[in-house]
Amino acid sequence: MTVRALVIGSGAREHAIVHSLRRSGSVREIYAAPGNPGIGLAADLLPIAADDLPALAEAASDLRIDLTVVGPEVPLSLGIWDEFSKRGLRLFGPSRSAAVLEASKVFAKEFCRRHQIPTGEAEIVRTRDEAAAAVRRFGFPVVLKADGLAAGKGVTVVAAKDELDTTLDAYFVERRFGDAGDAVLVEEFLEGEELSYMVIADGSRFVPLATSHDYKRVADGDRGPNTGGMGSHSPAVLPSGTGKEILERVVRPTISGMAAEGRPYCGVLYVGLMLTSHGPQVLEFNCRFGDPETQSILLRLDDDFADILRQAADGSLEQRALSWRREAVACIVLASEGYPGAVRRGMEITGIAGALAEPRVTVYHAGTRLDGDTLVVVGGRVLSVCGRGPTLEEAVKTAYQGVQHIRFEGMHYRTDIGADSLARLGGS
Numbered sequence: 001m002t003v004r005a006l007v008i009g010s011g012a013r014e015h016a017i018v019h020s021l022r023r024s025g026s027v028r029e030i031y032a033a034p035g036n037p038g039i040g041l042a043a044d045l046l047p048i049a050a051d052d053l054p055a056l057a058e059a060a061s062d063l064r065i066d067l068t069v070v071g072p073e074v075p076l077s078l079g080i081w082d083e084f085s086k087r088g089l090r091l092f093g094p095s096r097s098a099a100v101l102e103a104s105k106v107f108a109k110e111f112c113r114r115h116q117i118p119t120g121e122a123e124i125v126r127t128r129d130e131a132a133a134a135v136r137r138f139g140f141p142v143v144l145k146a147d148g149l150a151a152g153k154g155v156t157v158v159a160a161k162d163e164l165d166t167t168l169d170a171y172f173v174e175r176r177f178g179d180a181g182d183a184v185l186v187e188e189f190l191e192g193e194e195l196s197y198m199v200i201a202d203g204s205r206f207v208p209l210a211t212s213h214d215y216k217r218v219a220d221g222d223r224g225p226n227t228g229g230m231g232s233h234s235p236a237v238l239p240s241g242t243g244k245e246i247l248e249r250v251v252r253p254t255i256s257g258m259a260a261e262g263r264p265y266c267g268v269l270y271v272g273l274m275l276t277s278h279g280p281q282v283l284e285f286n287c288r289f290g291d292p293e294t295q296s297i298l299l300r301l302d303d304d305f306a307d308i309l310r311q312a313a314d315g316s317l318e319q320r321a322l323s324w325r326r327e328a329v330a331c332i333v334l335a336s337e338g339y340p341g342a343v344r345r346g347m348e349i350t351g352i353a354g355a356l357a358e359p360r361v362t363v364y365h366a367g368t369r370l371d372g373d374t375l376v377v378v379g380g381r382v383l384s385v386c387g388r389g390p391t392l393e394e395a396v397k398t399a400y401q402g403v404q405h406i407r408f409e410g411m412h413y414r415t416d417i418g419a420d421s422l423a424r425l426g427g428s
């Protein structure tokens, strides 16, 4: 069958999704809402905000869209699946009741306990005094997590006692996270290596995506504040057996537990994990594709993406491993001055054509806008520059060759994407 697709969102992840759909034999037309100038080269843009659910459903109906793919978590947690399914529209992503796995960290923690899914010990607190008492029991370091969605900023690792008062004030007095901070998890600090793992699920079955490694801290050597992600590569370098253990101990009980609780999980399940000495422990669930992991993963997909998403949305996912190119991809995020804090905007971006002229380089847009004919910066993460190669080393080299062409005032990026993995492979 031929597909008319709609992609919701405006980041580099959504650009990568559009790019992958373009390579699907079955896709005839692609729309994106609201998209960005890069996406606009591969899809027709609809000027509708990603959280305007009725307008999106209306447009999907009018355009006779038969597959909608949602990038960000907010429309999913607002119930975009429910809005579309009311109108008989097919949408790849979880329902509102299933997206609660990301939208409420309290739900996720209690869900893990109900289904014996390994995760850190935690207490659920609602006042400053309760939080202080829980912290005394856990000791330092300790982790505080706002229950609700907080644009990735609701988690604080409190290293020592002298940071505790200001942190507790931020959560309970300033109420920095608003309603999302009504309930807070005080969680034991887990040590180990962090890993994210994604599967595509259809409510009862699932297939894993290729592995990936992402780089959350803003500066080289994993220093500085956490960001949405400064780079990624696929595949990840993992101890053998790790993927299987995660699938059996975490993914399978999560998918079957959600089904058993009447919240069948359809869409991408993204599990953030810590590989501890006691095995993998869940840090968080996300109900969407990771950004920038997706940029690296999808460039390796050697399968019909639209077909897989359509099957998952219909609850009829074929039980077979997906095909992946036997090459590596590295992705470097180019960020604007100030990111991950308040960022500067309006600076001109040059050199994308030069980067694209390099063999095996792909550039995905995120925080960009066209001001007349000039491409300018409008967001924190501006571009994702990806390189493909027969080995991770080559992929990283190619990605950085692409980066060399691109300029905008205040641009910053990590220069060590892949370095830790290459060291582990004994390659550098």
Ligand code: AMP
Residues within 6 Å of the ligand: 120, 143, 145, 152, 155, 157, 187, 188, 189, 190, 191, 194, 216, 226, 272, 283, 284
């Ligand atoms: P989350 O949004 O829950 O993934 O948390 C953001 C980041 O905080 C994670 O990527 C980890 O680096 C860190 N983190 C979260 N929970 C813990 C924990 N229990 N122990 C150690 N680090 C954590």
Ligand code: GLY
Residues within 6 Å of the ligand: 214, 228, 229, 286, 289, 290, 291, 292, 293
């Ligand atoms: N890269 C982390 C995320 O997408 O949540």
